[in-house]
Amino acid sequence: xxxxxxxxxxxxxxxxxxxxxxxxxxxxxxxxxxxxxxxxxxxxxxxxxxxxxxxxxxxxxxxxxxxxxxxxxxxxxxxxxxxxxxxxxxxxxxxxxxxxxxxxxxxxxxxxxxxxxxxxxxxxxxxxxxxxxxxxxxxxxxxxxxxxxxxxxxxxxxxxxxxxxxxxxxxxxxxxxxxxxxxxxxxxxxxxxxxxxxxxxxxxxxxxxxxxxxxxxxx
Amino acid sequence: xxxxxxxxxxxxxxxxxxxxxxxxxxxxxxxxxxxxxxxxxxxxxxxxxxxxxxxxxxxxxxxxxxxxxxxxxxxxxxxxxxxxxxxxxxxxxxxxxxxxxxxxxxxxxxxxxxxxxxxxxxxxxxxxxxxxxxxxxxxxxxxxxxxxxxxxxxxxxxxxxxxxxxxxxxxxxxxxxxxxxxxxxxxxxxxxxxxxxxxxxxxxxxxxxxxxxxxxxxx
DNA sequence: TAGATTGTTAATCGATTAACAATC
DNA sequence: TAGATTGTTAATCGATTAACAATC
Numbered sequence: 001x002x003x004x005x006x007x008x009x010x011x012x013x014x015x016x017x018x019x020x021x022x023x024x025x026x027x028x029x030x031x032x033x034x035x036x037x038x039x040x041x042x043x044x045x046x047x048x049x050x051x052x053x054x055x056x057x058x059x060x061x062x063x064x065x066x067x068x069x070x071x072x073x074x075x076x077x078x079x080x081x082x083x084x085x086x087x088x089x090x091x092x093x094x095x096x097x098x099x100x101x102x103x104x105x106x107x108x109x110x111x112x113x114x115x116x117x118x119x120x121x122x123x124x125x126x127x128x129x130x131x132x133x134x135x136x137x138x139x140x141x142x143x144x145x146x147x148x149x150x151x152x153x154x155x156x157x158x159x160x161x162x163x164x165x166x167x168x169x170x171x172x173x174x175x176x177x178x179x180x181x182x183x184x185x186x187x188x189x190x191x192x193x194x195x196x197x198x199x200x201x202x203x204x205x206x207x208x209x210x211x212x213x214x215x216x217x218x219x
Numbered sequence: 220x221x222x223x224x225x226x227x228x229x230x231x232x233x234x235x236x237x238x239x240x241x242x243x244x245x246x247x248x249x250x251x252x253x254x255x256x257x258x259x260x261x262x263x264x265x266x267x268x269x270x271x272x273x274x275x276x277x278x279x280x281x282x283x284x285x286x287x288x289x290x291x292x293x294x295x296x297x298x299x300x301x302x303x304x305x306x307x308x309x310x311x312x313x314x315x316x317x318x319x320x321x322x323x324x325x326x327x328x329x330x331x332x333x334x335x336x337x338x339x340x341x342x343x344x345x346x347x348x349x350x351x352x353x354x355x356x357x358x359x360x361x362x363x364x365x366x367x368x369x370x371x372x373x374x375x376x377x378x379x380x381x382x383x384x385x386x387x388x389x390x391x392x393x394x395x396x397x398x399x400x401x402x403x404x405x406x407x408x409x410x411x412x413x414x415x416x417x418x419x420x421x422x423x424x425x426x427x428x429x430x431x432x433x434x435x436x437x438x
Numbered sequence: 439t440a441g442a443t444t445g446t447t448a449a450t451c452g453a454t455t456a457a458c459a460a461t462c
Numbered sequence: 463t464a465g466a467t468t469g470t471t472a473a474t475c476g477a478t479t480a481a482c483a484a485t486c
Contacts, residue, residue, distance in 0.1 A: 007453070011423050015416035019399065033467065042401070045467090046455050053469065061468040062462040078419045079426030093316035098414075100312050107415050109422065147425050171425050174418060180238065182261070189428065191421035195317075195412065196326050197234035199393060200297045202410035203328065204230050206366050206390050207298030209408065226477070252443065264443090265479050272445065280444040281486040 006054045013051055014074055016041055021071040033064035080108030085146050086174075089161055090153035091116040091131055094176050098150065099127045109148065113140060134161075141168035152176045162188075225273045232270055233293055235260055240290040252283035299327030304365050305393075308380055309372035310335040310350055313395050317369065318346045328367065332359060353380075360387035371395045381407075 020041055024032060034052075035045040052058050052065075058073050059065045075081060086109050088095055095114070104111040114131045116122065122133045132140060140146070149165045151158065151173050158179040165173060165188070172189035175181050181190045239260055243251060253264040253271075260267075271277050271284075277292050278284045294300060305328050307314055314333070323330040333350045335341065341352045351359060359365070368384045370377065370392050377398040384392060384407070391408035394400050400409045 009453070011420055012416070014423065015413070015419040018419065019415070044455060049469065057469065059468050060462060061460070062466045064467065077423065079422040080419070082426055082429070084422060084425060093319050097312035097316040102414055107418055107422070109418065148421065171428060172421050174421055178238075189421065189424045191417055193412070193414065193417055194234070195321055196238070197231070198410055198412055199326050199328065200234040200237065200299070201230055202367065202391050202393055202408065203298040203303060203326070204233065204296065205408045206303060207301055209390060210301070228477070263479060268445065276445065278444050279486060280484070281442045283443065
């Protein structure tokens with residue numbers, strides 16, 4: 001795998017390729033060209049080939065790409081085969097929704113433990129994941145390999161918990177709180193899931209469409 | 220407001236400006252320069268000024284930007300003052316988590332109704348929102364102004380429900396299913412919240428860091 | 439007024455697209 | 463072999479950054 005400097009845009013497209021390839025192989029498709037793949041994702045064939053060329057040569061000239069082989073390559077690039085381990089902090093509504101509905105295993109991530117402050121929850125299991133007390137966080141991090149913390153705590157707890165996780169040497173935080181955690185000087189990777197940002201972008205496009213409609217009617 | 224053709228990148232930054240401006244005004248800050256704002260968001264001052272210049276002149280030379288005034292401008296651009304109305308389809312875990320924890324009103328969106336197929340839920344209220352039967356969807360859309368559908372149904376229901384929403388003339392779908400809904404020929408706006416894409420991007424960065432660490436140790 | 443900072447034009451940089459030789 | 467399609471280089475396009483006159 002060559003791996004020079006891969007742009008953020010490319011990285012954000014990789015999971016989309018993966019999803020499409022999974023869908024194709026489910027439908028029994030075993031080969032695909034960059035043109036076909038691009039068409040199905042709204043990309044040009046050039047872009048598809050350029051994206052893959054960041055990482056190596058996965059296709060065959062005159063043939064295209066083998067769906068399963070390409071899928072495995074991309075899965076590898078995304079680190080799905082590395083056995084990354086995650087813990088979830090905050091077993092509230094969002095936390096529970098994730099534990100219940102989101103198949104971490106499907107994406108190569110093992111959800112190994114959960115943490116909460118609510119005494120009634122501590123020591124219990126939810127969906128096969130044991131819930132620990134927040135007081136045990138530091139010792140757990142010390143005694144177990146943990147790469148990712150899924151942060152689903154209330155807004156007020158976001159910063160202090162983040163500091164504890166960073167001090168505990170966690171690699172990355174998957175942030176579901178609406179708090180901006182990205183610290184310029186910190187080396188912890190942060191991936192934000194900002195529902196409000198997503199809704200507001202959507203709202204922008206709806207407003208734009210309303211304006212266009214109004215403009216057309218005015219004529 | 221001028222509004223030529225605004226790039227997607229700019230639109231995705233607007234909610235971040237909004238969040239930062241809210242935070243600043245909470246902390247009693249009433250003016251800010253493009254340089255300061257950029258620093259706090261990891262952007263250059265040029266970029267901040269260019270972004271705002273897509274929509275008009277919101278600052279004052281020699282002074283900077285008034286935090287509250289700028290906040291209102293951006294809120295307006297994002298359509299937060301338009302009274303957009305949303306319905307939620309699928310009162311499962313994710314749906315409930317959103318109804319309970321996500322303040323639609325804070326972002327200018329009114330969550331007006333929810334829909335589900337489960338008989339025990341139909342007719343009840345959850346967090347002040349009435350739950351209707353899925354059979355009532357078409358008539359509801361006909362009799363009420365609805366802009367946005369929050370799609371939190373199981374994977375299998377995603378496509379058929381989307382077709383009904385599109386037929387019912389909905390403007391936009393906020394898609395929480397892991398299904399790719401974006402139809403090339405459809406005019407419905409789709410905003411995807413793909414948890415798996417987000418986690419996989421994070422996983423990529425963790426893998427990258429592991430590789431770097433390993434490379435350093437090898438030397 | 440002098441200093442600061444905007445709005446905006448020009449320069450640079452990077453990402454996407456086009457083109458085509460290599461080759462299956 | 464002929465046709466198809468990759469891998470890759472070159473051209474284009476768009477977004478970001480730099481610069482600076484306008485002006486508060």
